[in-house]
Amino acid sequence: MREVDMTITADDGLPLAGTLTLPVGAGPHPAVLLLHGSGRLDRDANTRRLRMGLGPPLAAALAAVGIAVLRYDRRGVGATPGDWRATGFIDNRRDAAAALRALAGRTDVRAGAVGVVGHSEGAVHAMALGARPEVAAVVLLAGFARSGEDALRWQARTITSGLPAPLRSVLRKFGNRQLARVKASDADVVRVARTKLNARWMSEMLLHDSRPDLANVQAPVLAITGGKDVQVDPADLDRIRDLVPGEVETHRIPDLTHLLRRDPGRLSVRSYPAQLRKPVDADLLAQVTSWLARRLGVEQHP
Known part of the structure; x- marks a missing residue:
């Protein structure tokens, strides 16, 4: 595979800096847009x-079977200019649509063979992109x-279920107060517990x-x-299956967490640092790659 820099022009003209991973060969190739979760995340x-x-392991796995992958830095992150804290959920959605248009419009990308892979918040944006005619496949990783x-x-x-009841009560009341503040504010940024939100x-x-x-x-x-996801309810897979009008395949993977690693221990975000020392789950990557290869018409794929 080879990687090339690619700049996406957002609707307001902001340049979103990204990487396009291309398989071996001249193309045109099937391709997917990769959308990450919430937070100050770069293209990886x-x-x-x-x-x-x-980003890197998924792009490598897909490129190995002949699928190109585009991923990009969010506003105010990495090589993309802008103010991350002032960026809205709707801004992220519009940027994802602009990236999809840019990818589908390339001459080295095969028309009718473009997919979207989203994780967490990225999965929620991928749901919206799934209605567009240029999208031939949608992968939702931990989408609600x-x-x-x-x-x-x-x-x-x-996340707080394992804490003592009095502490859970205090945290719940604190969280409700902060949510009320956010809802009542029309500012881009507010300060919560000495942290800019x-x-x-x-x-x-x-509201979405x-x-x-x-x-x-x-x-x-x-x-x-994942069956061990503490940030998205695995039971939402049933809702997804019932709501999607066409072909849909759902999987609840035992021990898989929101970080797309496996953890045989108890449900807790406390294990996140240890999980991140492991690679992204290989079986998950293989499952996503195989499914996309079939749906996007990769030649000679078993």
Whole structure:
């Protein structure tokens, strides 16, 4: 494979810096757009403190079977200019649509063989892109099928479930106060517990409901959530299966966490640092690669 720099022009003219990983050969190639989860993530799904590293192994696995992959730095992250804290959930959605148009418009990308792979927040944006005619396949990794506020509250309950009841009560009341502040504010950024919070992103995410997007998806869907995910309810896989009108395949993988690594221990975010010292789950990569190869018409794929 080979990697080339690619700049995507957003709707407002901002240049989104990215990497296009191309398979061997002249093409045109099937291709996918990779969309990462929430936060200050670069094109590889890394922050300064949390290095998830999803981009390189997924791009390498897909390129090995003949599929190109585009991934890019978010606004205000890596080589992309802008203010990350002032960027909204809707901005991220529009940028994802601009990246899809740029990828599908390349002469070295095969028309009718473009897919989208999204993880966490990226999966929610992939649901919306699944209604576009140029999208031939959608992969949802840990995507929720409910309102953003409902998803956030489920996450908070699950993460704090192992704490003593008095502490859970204190944290719940604190969280409710901060959510009320965010909802009442029209500022891009608010300060919560001495930390600057991306309030516009949070407000827009809380209001978003992914279920109408799922009901409008026109492409085949592969949805995978880990049985040990504490940030997205694995039971939402049933909702995804019921809402998507066409072909859909769902998998709840035992011991897989939100970080797309396996952990045989108890459900907890405390194990995240140890999980990140492991590679992205190889079986997951193989499953996604095989499914996309079939749906995007990779030649001579078993």
